[in-house]
Amino acid sequence: MNTYLSVILWAAGIVLLFILLIAWDNRKRKKINRRRFARIYGAVPEREYDPGDIERISRYFRRKSKTKEFVIDDITWNDLDMDRIYMLVNQTVSSPGEDVLYSMMRTPLFTEEEIRERDDLIEFFRAHEKERTDLQVMLAEVGKTRLGSLSETVLALEDSPKVSIGIHAVMLAALLASLLIVLPVSPLHGFFVFFILSIVNVTNYFAGRDKKLMEMYTDCLSAFLRMLSAADRMETVNWEATGKQMDQIREGKKAFRRFRKKALFLTSKNAASGDPLQIIMEYVRMVFHVDILTYNSVINEIRDKVDKILLMIDSMGELDASIAIASFRELLVLECKPEFVPFTGEPIRMEAEDLYHPLITEAVANSICAEGGTLVTGSNASGKSTFLKNVAVNAILAQTLGTCTCSRYRAPFMKIMTSMALRDDIGGGESYFIVEIKSLKRILDEAQKGAPLLCIIDEVLRGTNTIERIAASSRILKELDKPWVLPFAATHDIELSYILDGIYHNYHFEEEIRDNEVIFNYLLQKGRATTRNAIRLLDMLGYDPSIVEDARKAAAHFEEDGVWERLKA
Numbered sequence: 382m383n384t385y386l387s388v389i390l391w392a393a394g395i396v397l398l399f400i401l402l403i404a405w406d407n408r409k410r411k412k413i414n415r416r417r418f419a420r421i422y423g424a425v426p427e428r429e430y431d432p433g434d435i436e437r438i439s440r441y442f443r444r445k446s447k448t449k450e451f452v453i454d455d456i457t458w459n460d461l462d463m464d465r466i467y468m469l470v471n472q473t474v475s476s477p478g479e480d481v482l483y484s485m486m487r488t489p490l491f492t493e494e495e496i497r498e499r500d501d502l503i504e505f506f507r508a509h510e511k512e513r514t515d516l517q518v519m520l521a522e523v524g525k526t527r528l529g530s531l532s533e534t535v536l537a538l539e540d541s542p543k544v545s546i547g548i549h550a551v552m553l554a555a556l557l558a559s560l561l562i563v564l565p566v567s568p569l570h571g572f573f574v575f576f577i578l579s580i581v582n583v584t585n586y587f588a589g590r591d592k593k594l595m596e597m598y599t600d601c602l603s604a605f606l607r608m609l610s611a612a613d614r615m616e617t618v619n620w621e622a623t624g625k626q627m628d629q630i631r632e633g634k635k636a637f638r639r640f641r642k643k644a645l646f647l648t649s650k651n652a653a654s655g656d657p658l659q660i661i662m663e664y665v666r667m668v669f670h671v672d673i674l675t676y677n678s679v680i681n682e683i684r685d686k687v688d689k690i691l692l693m694i695d696s697m698g699e700l701d702a703s704i705a706i707a708s709f710r711e712l713l714v715l716e717c718k719p720e721f722v723p724f725t726g727e728p729i730r731m732e733a734e735d736l737y738h739p740l741i742t743e744a745v746a747n748s749i750c751a752e753g754g755t756l757v758t759g760s761n762a763s764g765k766s767t768f769l770k771n772v773a774v775n776a777i778l779a780q781t782l783g784t785c786t787c788s789r790y791r792a793p794f795m796k797i798m799t800s801m802a803l804r805d806d807i808g809g810g811e812s813y814f815i816v817e818i819k820s821l822k823r824i825l826d827e828a829q830k831g832a833p834l835l836c837i838i839d840e841v842l843r844g845t846n847t848i849e850r851i852a853a854s855s856r857i858l859k860e861l862d863k864p865w866v867l868p869f870a871a872t873h874d875i876e877l878s879y880i881l882d883g884i885y886h887n888y889h890f891e892e893e894i895r896d897n898e899v900i901f902n903y904l905l906q907k908g909r910a911t912t913r914n915a916i917r918l919l920d921m922l923g924y925d926p927s928i929v930e931d932a933r934k935a936a937a938h939f940e941e942d943g944v945w946e947r948l949k950a
Contacts, residue, residue: 415514418514422708422711435467452488453487453797460799460800463774465740470706472708474701476525479701481695481702485782505623507710541601546673609634636686636689643675722792724833726864732791733772733791734790756870757889758909760915763901766871769799772835792867797834801838817842825857834867851874858870858881887907
């Protein structure tokens with residue numbers, strides 16, 4: 382057989398083998414993914430988060446939030462431990478999915494049309510397992526990047542520096558000359574020259590600054606190519622429920638036809654996957670520096686198309702996030718869709734039945750019908766703060782995920798703000814009290830705007846003395862008594878329940894002491910707290926009986942005369 386024909390046949394056979402290996406690997410990976418997606422749907426997410434993961438995920442939201450009128454601010458988000466709730470919902474399989482889901486949960490919707498549109502998409506995936514799994518397999522191809530969120534890494538390309546290609550162009554010309562001119566004339570000399578030039582080029586490839594400068598941005602391009610490849614596969618999707626998102630994905634993809642041809646020389650969507658073709662391409666890049674030579678041109682193709690990239694991230698992310706929300710609904714023991722009523726100018730009314738906190742296993746459910754102010758009293762650990770957080774969390778989930786952890790939720794669309802788990806700002810040099818009054822001031826300012834507002838305050842002005850705390854907090858809470866504001870507050874100061882009587886409705890949590898053990902039932906009850914167990918707990922824990930008895934007498938004296946008895950030396 383002709384030698385050249387043998388070489389061609391061997392080369393063709395090797396290429397065919399590579400293609401078959403790649404096809405087999407892709408098929409195997411898809412089967413594994415399908416089984417995994419079926420197993421994790423409706424289950425607690427398995428993902429583990431490293432320090433800084435949530436901060437990186439949140440950057441997409443922070444970019445988008447600049448154009449929004451109202452979002453859940455950092456104080457409220459942290460007060461309610463919403464990062465943990467996000468982790469409970471986040472069953473996404475792609476970086477756009479987790480970015481968009483986080484942004485969804487911090488951006489409440491304020492119209493029934495938006496809520497209904499989001500709910501239709503969620504329910505479509507909840508009811509169509511095959512379509513849901515097919516789409517997850519496509520979205521899994523986008524994956525999650527090692528350097529942070531996809532939006533963050535891709536958008537970093539806006540600021541990518543240019544590289545100098547002069548020496549690389551000269552070396553490429555020399556290599557091609559050795560192959561095309563010297564080799565045909567003198568094979569031995571041609572091969573020797575090519576070999577020496579290749580060693581020099583490979584050495585410069587890893588030692589030079591241009592490759593190092595490009596590395597981070599090359600990873601960004603790989604992530605973006607994966608997104609474009611997933612968009613190609615989505616061309617087959619023709620479901621009415623996803624029509625809007627698919628149209629936007631197609632529109633965004635059209636802008637990058639030239640980019641994809643150029644990017645082939647620079648990187649691959651599977652740059653670190655062990656793909657045999659990519660291993661060959663990596664050697665080609667090392668020898669010929671085609672990635673460095675095409676880098677500037679590829680970057681220029683992206684810089685003016687950031688809006689198209691965001692359009693694709695938004696749409697893919699919305700699909701992935703909707704599947705995660707459908708999974709979250711399956712996970713819940715009890716869930717309902719919220720009912721929204723228009724705000725007519727009358728005092729805001731919220732009705733919630735069987736509210737429970739999604740992060741608490743075997744949670745105790747409570748119901749509330751709130752109109753006007755609600756003041757909750759009770760001892761430490763009795764359930765006040767958890768209940769207030771639960772009210773705020775459900776209001777947020779209602780207007781973001783269209784999902785509540787209760788059997789019924791009915792309220793108008795509201796802005797949601799809290800002032801609860803505050804700390805000293807050591808870095809800023811501010812005391813707890815300064816941090817607290819600034820937090821309350823932002824709520825008071827929002828309350829002046831006349832738009833429906835749910836505000837949750839835990840232990841008003843706890844950072845100052847009793848007299849000023851009661852005087853100031855009663856006036857602050859009175860200022861929140863407006864038809865468009867629905868205020869909830871928790872306090873240990875029973876005096877507030879009397880000062881605000883007729884303005885705020887009183888509720889309380891209580892505990893029992895049985896056999897020297899404190900028993901909490903965590904059930905919300907009407908009226909102010911009547912139990913006084915703090916001094917009794919001192920006795921239970923073995924305090925000196927004389928201290929306990931004197932404290933009991935002092936409390937009784939104050940309750941009778943309204944004046945504290947002065948202690949003698």
